[in-house]
Amino acid sequence: MVKVLTDADIRRLAPEAAVEWMREAILAAHTGRLQTPPRVSADLGDGKLVFTTGALTGEWYGYRSYDSFDTDPGSQLVVVHDWHTGAVRDVAIGNELGPRRVGAIGAVAVDALANPDVTTLGLIGTGAQAWTQLWAIATVRQLSEVRVFSRDPVRRNAFSARVSAELGLPASPAESARDAVEGREIVVLATNSPTPVIEADWVAPGAYVTTLGPKQIGRAEFGPGLVARADVAVTDSVAQTSAYDPPFILTGTPQHDRLTSLGAVLAGDAPGRTTPDQTVIFCSVGLAGTEAFLLARLIERG
Amino acid sequence: MVKVLTDADIRRLAPEAAVEWMREAILAAHTGRLQTPPRVSADLGDGKLVFTTGALTGEWYGYRSYDSFDTDPGSQLVVVHDWHTGAVRDVAIGNELGPRRVGAIGAVAVDALANPDVTTLGLIGTGAQAWTQLWAIATVRQLSEVRVFSRDPVRRNAFSARVSAELGLPASPAESARDAVEGREIVVLATNSPTPVIEADWVAPGAYVTTLGPKQIGRAEFGPGLVARADVAVTDSVAQTSAYDPPFILTGTPQHDRLTSLGAVLAGDAPGRTTPDQTVIFCSVGLAGTEAFLLARLIERG
Known part of the structure; x- marks a missing residue:
C-alpha cells in the first residue's frame, strides 16, 4: 500500500x-x-x-x-x-x-556563497517561501538579527513574531524595505512583485542576495541596478532560466555570460565567491x- | 483525507x-x-x-x-x-x-455503430484491452458467440475459459485469426502487432470493426485493404489521431476525409452507420x- x-x-x-x-x-x-x-x-x-x-x-x-x-x-x-x-x-x-525544498536549496546556496561569518539577514516578503528560507538558512549560519518587511504592517508583525516563536530566531519587523535590507549581510527577496522592491545601493558590499520571486526582463522584484553590481551570479538551474518568457533578467548583461550553476560551485568545477567584498546574487528557480x-x-x- | x-x-x-x-x-x-x-x-x-x-x-x-x-x-x-x-x-x-475506460468507450462505439441485432464477436488478442472490451460490449449487445484468437494456444484457451467463467459469455478459442473473424458481426482487434493480423476479405459485409492496437502508416495491426473497404470511419478523438508519428493509417485515404468523431455521431451532428450492409471501422485512441x-x-x- x-x-x-x-x-x-x-x-x-x-x-x-x-x-x-x-x-x-x-x-x-x-x-x-x-x-x-x-x-x-x-x-x-x-x-x-x-x-x-x-x-x-x-x-x-x-x-x-x-x-x-x-x-x-x-x-x-x-x-x-x-x-x-x-x-x-x-x-x-x-x-x-x-517551498521546503526551495528553502533547503536556498540554504545550500547561502552556505556555498555567503561569507562564512555572516549573522544578519534582511527579508522582504512574509509568505511560505519567506518562511522556509529562514527555516533552512538558520541551519547553515548563526543568525543574530533578522529584519522583516512587507507592505502590510499586520503581516510583517505577525510573521516576525512567528519566526521568533517557532524558529527561535531574533526577528523584528522593519518600517521599510530599506530599513530591512540596508547593511544586512544576507538579503532574501521572497515576493510576487513584478516591480523592484529594493534599490541596488541599499545592498552592502560583500552582501549575498537570494531572489525567489519574479526575475524576468520588465517583470522582476529587483531592478537592473542590482544586476549591474553583482560580481557573481549563480542559479540552481541555468537551463530553467533559459526557458523564461519574457527572458531572464540577466539576459544580455555581462552577469549572464558569467552565470554559474550552483552544482558546479558545489563540485568545485566553477568559482563562486572569491573575495569577501563581492556582491553575490543567487537566482533561485527551483531545480526540477x-x-x-x-x-x-x-x-x-x- | x-x-x-x-x-x-x-x-x-x-x-x-x-x-x-x-x-x-x-x-x-x-x-x-x-x-x-x-x-x-x-x-x-x-x-x-x-x-x-x-x-x-x-x-x-x-x-x-x-x-x-x-x-x-x-x-x-x-x-x-x-x-x-x-x-x-x-x-x-x-x-x-x-483499460476499463477504453473498454467502456468501445462499448459506446459498438452501441452507436454496430447493427442493433448483432450477436457474434471475433476477438484477436488476450490482454487487458481485449478483456475490458468484452466486459463492456456485453452490456450493449446480447452476445451469443465470442471467438478468441491469439498466437499462443495456451493463452487463447485460458482467456476463453476466463471469459466464460467470469463474464458469463459463450466464448471459445479459435484455431486461426480467420476462424475467429470470418462471418462475425463485431470484430475487435486488441493486439500490439505492428503488422496486419487479419485480411480485409475475412470481414463480413455489414461488420463493425474496433481497432485498439497500432494504426499508423507502416505500423498497424490491419492493412490498407481494410481501410479501403471501410464505408464509415469513426474515432473517439480526431485531434489525437493527428498527433501520430508515423501518421495515422487513414491519412491520405478517402476514409480520412470522412473520418468522424464519435461525439458528433452521439450528438446527432454527423451520420454514423446509415445502412445495415456498411462496414464500419472504429479507431479507438483513448480520448484524453x-x-x-x-x-x-x-x-x-x-
Missing part, C-alpha cells in the same frame, strides 16, 4: 536533513545522475496543469504536478516511482513540500526533480 | 455505469465542456513520463500519468482536483482504470481526460 504524505507530515521534516538532501540533489544534477528535463504543461482553457519531472538513475523517477487555474493554487502532488519495478513508491499531496528527490529521501531515511 | 483507489477497487466498477459515464464524457468533449488537450511528455533519458489531462468545466480538472521506461510499464496515477478549490479530490494508483472523468464519476456516484 502506498503511503500518502500530507502537509502535516512534511512539516515534521528536519531542516538539516532537507539541506543535506538538496545538496546531494544539486550535485547529482551537476554530474548527470539526476535527470531534470524542462517542465511541461497542458493548457485546459481556464488554466494550465504543469509537470516537473526527474529521475535518479537506478533509484527512482517521478514528478510534481501543480496548476495555474487561479491565483490561489490547488494542491500539488509529488510522486516517486521505483526505478526497477515502476511501482508507485511515495506520494505527497499538499503545498508544503515545494528536487521535489521528488526530497520526498524519496524523506521516506527512505526520515 | 484523500481516498486512494487501487486496482482492487477499480475491478468492482460496474460496466453499465462505466459505459454510461464514457458516453457522457464523449458528448461533453464534443460540446466543449470537457477539455481534452494533447498529451505532454518529459524525456528522462531512459524513458518518458507522459501526462494526459482533462477538465470538466465547473466540476473538476485532472490528469493521468504513465511512463515508457520499460516494456513492462509502471503504475499509472489518475488524479482529480475540485474545480473550485483546487484540492485533490480523488486518486487512483494502478493499471486497471485505463476520460480517465479522470471515470474516476470522478466513480467516486461521486459509485
Whole structure:
C-alpha cells in the first residue's frame, strides 16, 4: 500500500536533513545522475496543469504536478516511482513540500556563497517561501538579527513574531524595505512583485542576495541596478532560466555570460565567491526533480 | 483525507455505469465542456513520463500519468482536483482504470455503430484491452458467440475459459485469426502487432470493426485493404489521431476525409452507420481526460 504524505507530515521534516538532501540533489544534477528535463504543461482553457519531472538513475523517477487555474493554487502532488519495478513508491499531496525544498536549496546556496561569518539577514516578503528560507538558512549560519518587511504592517508583525516563536530566531519587523535590507549581510527577496522592491545601493558590499520571486526582463522584484553590481551570479538551474518568457533578467548583461550553476560551485568545477567584498546574487528557480528527490529521501531515511 | 483507489477497487466498477459515464464524457468533449488537450511528455533519458489531462468545466480538472521506461510499464496515477478549490479530490494508483475506460468507450462505439441485432464477436488478442472490451460490449449487445484468437494456444484457451467463467459469455478459442473473424458481426482487434493480423476479405459485409492496437502508416495491426473497404470511419478523438508519428493509417485515404468523431455521431451532428450492409471501422485512441472523468464519476456516484 502506498503511503500518502500530507502537509502535516512534511512539516515534521528536519531542516538539516532537507539541506543535506538538496545538496546531494544539486550535485547529482551537476554530474548527470539526476535527470531534470524542462517542465511541461497542458493548457485546459481556464488554466494550465504543469509537470516537473526527474529521475535518479537506478533509484527512482517521478514528478510534481501543480496548476495555474487561479491565483490561489490547488494542491500539488509529488510522486516517486521505483526505478526497477515502476511501482508507485511515495506520494505527497499538499503545498508544503515545494517551498521546503526551495528553502533547503536556498540554504545550500547561502552556505556555498555567503561569507562564512555572516549573522544578519534582511527579508522582504512574509509568505511560505519567506518562511522556509529562514527555516533552512538558520541551519547553515548563526543568525543574530533578522529584519522583516512587507507592505502590510499586520503581516510583517505577525510573521516576525512567528519566526521568533517557532524558529527561535531574533526577528523584528522593519518600517521599510530599506530599513530591512540596508547593511544586512544576507538579503532574501521572497515576493510576487513584478516591480523592484529594493534599490541596488541599499545592498552592502560583500552582501549575498537570494531572489525567489519574479526575475524576468520588465517583470522582476529587483531592478537592473542590482544586476549591474553583482560580481557573481549563480542559479540552481541555468537551463530553467533559459526557458523564461519574457527572458531572464540577466539576459544580455555581462552577469549572464558569467552565470554559474550552483552544482558546479558545489563540485568545485566553477568559482563562486572569491573575495569577501563581492556582491553575490543567487537566482533561485527551483531545480526540477528536487521535489521528488526530497520526498524519496524523506521516506527512505526520515 | 484523500481516498486512494487501487486496482482492487477499480475491478468492482460496474460496466453499465462505466459505459454510461464514457458516453457522457464523449458528448461533453464534443460540446466543449470537457477539455481534452494533447498529451505532454518529459524525456528522462531512459524513458518518458507522459501526462494526459482533462477538465470538466465547473466540476473538476485532472490528469493521468504513465511512463515508457520499460516494456513492462509502471503504475499509472489518475488524479482529480475540485474545480473550485483546487484540492485533490480523488486518486487512483494502478493499471486497471485505463483499460476499463477504453473498454467502456468501445462499448459506446459498438452501441452507436454496430447493427442493433448483432450477436457474434471475433476477438484477436488476450490482454487487458481485449478483456475490458468484452466486459463492456456485453452490456450493449446480447452476445451469443465470442471467438478468441491469439498466437499462443495456451493463452487463447485460458482467456476463453476466463471469459466464460467470469463474464458469463459463450466464448471459445479459435484455431486461426480467420476462424475467429470470418462471418462475425463485431470484430475487435486488441493486439500490439505492428503488422496486419487479419485480411480485409475475412470481414463480413455489414461488420463493425474496433481497432485498439497500432494504426499508423507502416505500423498497424490491419492493412490498407481494410481501410479501403471501410464505408464509415469513426474515432473517439480526431485531434489525437493527428498527433501520430508515423501518421495515422487513414491519412491520405478517402476514409480520412470522412473520418468522424464519435461525439458528433452521439450528438446527432454527423451520420454514423446509415445502412445495415456498411462496414464500419472504429479507431479507438483513448480520448484524453476520460480517465479522470471515470474516476470522478466513480467516486461521486459509485
